[in-house]
Amino acid sequence: MSLNEKLHALFLLDQQVRGLRTRLDAAQSRLTRHHQRLEQLVQQRAEVQQQYKVAKTKASAVELQIQEMEAKIDRFREQMNAVKTNKEYSALLIEVNTLKENRGKIEEEGLGELSKADELEAKITELDGAVADQEKMVGLAQKEEEQARSEIGTRLSDLEGQRAAAAEEVPAEARQTFDRLAKMHDGEAMAVVIEEDRRHREYSCGGCYISVPIERVSSLLSSNEEVVVCPSCGRILFLDETLKTAMAKK
Ligand SMILES: [Zn+2]
Numbered sequence: 052m053s054l055n056e057k058l059h060a061l062f063l064l065d066q067q068v069r070g071l072r073t074r075l076d077a078a079q080s081r082l083t084r085h086h087q088r089l090e091q092l093v094q095q096r097a098e099v100q101q102q103y104k105v106a107k108t109k110a111s112a113v114e115l116q117i118q119e120m121e122a123k124i125d126r127f128r129e130q131m132n133a134v135k136t137n138k139e140y141s142a143l144l145i146e147v148n149t150l151k152e153n154r155g156k157i158e159e160e161g162l163g164e165l166s167k168a169d170e171l172e173a174k175i176t177e178l179d180g181a182v183a184d185q186e187k188m189v190g191l192a193q194k195e196e197e198q199a200r201s202e203i204g205t206r207l208s209d210l211e212g213q214r215a216a217a218a219e220e221v222p223a224e225a226r227q228t229f230d231r232l233a234k235m236h237d238g239e240a241m242a243v244v245i246e247e248d249r250r251h252r253e254y255s256c257g258g259c260y261i262s263v264p265i266e267r268v269s270s271l272l273s274s275n276e277e278v279v280v281c282p283s284c285g286r287i288l289f290l291d292e293t294l295k296t297a298m299a300k301k
Contacts (some may be wrong), residue, residue, distance in 0.1 A: 053275030057220045058229060059289050062241040064214040069238045078199035082192040088184045096178040103171040106164045113161030120154045225278055232286055242286040244268055246294055251279035272298055278293045 052060065124147055131143045219225055235239035242258030252265045261283040271279045271290050279288045290298070 052220065054222070054225060054278065055271070055275045055289060056216070058225060058241065058278070058287060061214065061217040061221055061226075061229060062287075062289075064210060064217050065233060065240070066238065068207065068210045068214050071203050071210065075203050075207065079122055080194075082196045083193045084184055085185065085189045089182070089189050092178060092182045092185055096175065096182060099171055099174050099178060103168055103175060106168040106171060110161050110164040110168060113157055113164065116157055117161065120150050120157070124150050124154075143169060158217070181215040228278065229287065236284070240287060240290055242281060242284070244271065244288050244290050244294065246297075249297075256281040256284060256286065256288065258286040263288065268298075 067279065097258060127143050127147045127150070131140055131147075134140050221229065227239045236258065239258055242256050245255045245257050245260075246262060247253040247255050247262070254263045254265065254268045256263050258281060261281070263281060267279050267282070267288065268290070270277055271288060272295065280286060281288055
């Protein structure tokens with residue numbers, strides 16, 4: 052194999068490896084996203100549950116306070132039945148009225164906490180549903196990821212082996228150029244030469260679509276051992292068989 056053929060073989064394998072890896076990565080990142088969303092929802096539910104507990108505790112404390120106040124009121128009333136003077140009676144009446152007024156305020160507070168607890172309870176139910184739905188999503192994504200792994204996994208490691216072998220065949224300098232370009236152009240280290248107009252000898256780069264001087268195309272045609280790059284984007288150029296044959300005839 053000539054240098055250009057070796058590079059092209061490496062390029063084709065590299066493209067296949069990247070394609071499969073992209074599919075596998077997509078399935079994995081989908082699963083990660085669904086997992087993260089589930090964790091968020093579970094966390095949110097725990098927070099709401101905590102708030103619910105606090106509101107319930109406050110409401111029962113208020114309930115207890117009200118019971119104590121009522122017991123006190125009852126005691127004052129008993130005392131009022133037993134008093135001898137008007138003055139004592141009036142003093143106790145003031146106490147009772149003050150207690151009643153305070154009880155009213157506290158009752159309002161307790162009702163507030165109770166309605167808050169109701170709202171939080173509804174929210175918990177809502178979140179329970181969302182968590183269950185999200186668990187289903189995670190399950191599906193997990194299946195998809197496993198499927199992708201079993202379908203792609205073996206093929207991928209197979210191709211990675213072939214790619215490594217193909218890379219071994221390419222001389223170090225050309226391989227470095229290839230790797231650098233692959234990194235720069237997201238795997239597109241090489242580009243096919245496109246024939247725009249045979250009569251006017253116009254050609255362009257299949258990577259950046261900018262014209263390639265005929266001299267470069269001729270170099271590619273005459274030598275298979277020279278790395279020819281696109282003057283604009285720097286990708287390694289190659290000729291496809293159809294164009295090569297057509298140009299050779301001429
Ligand atoms: Zn180009």
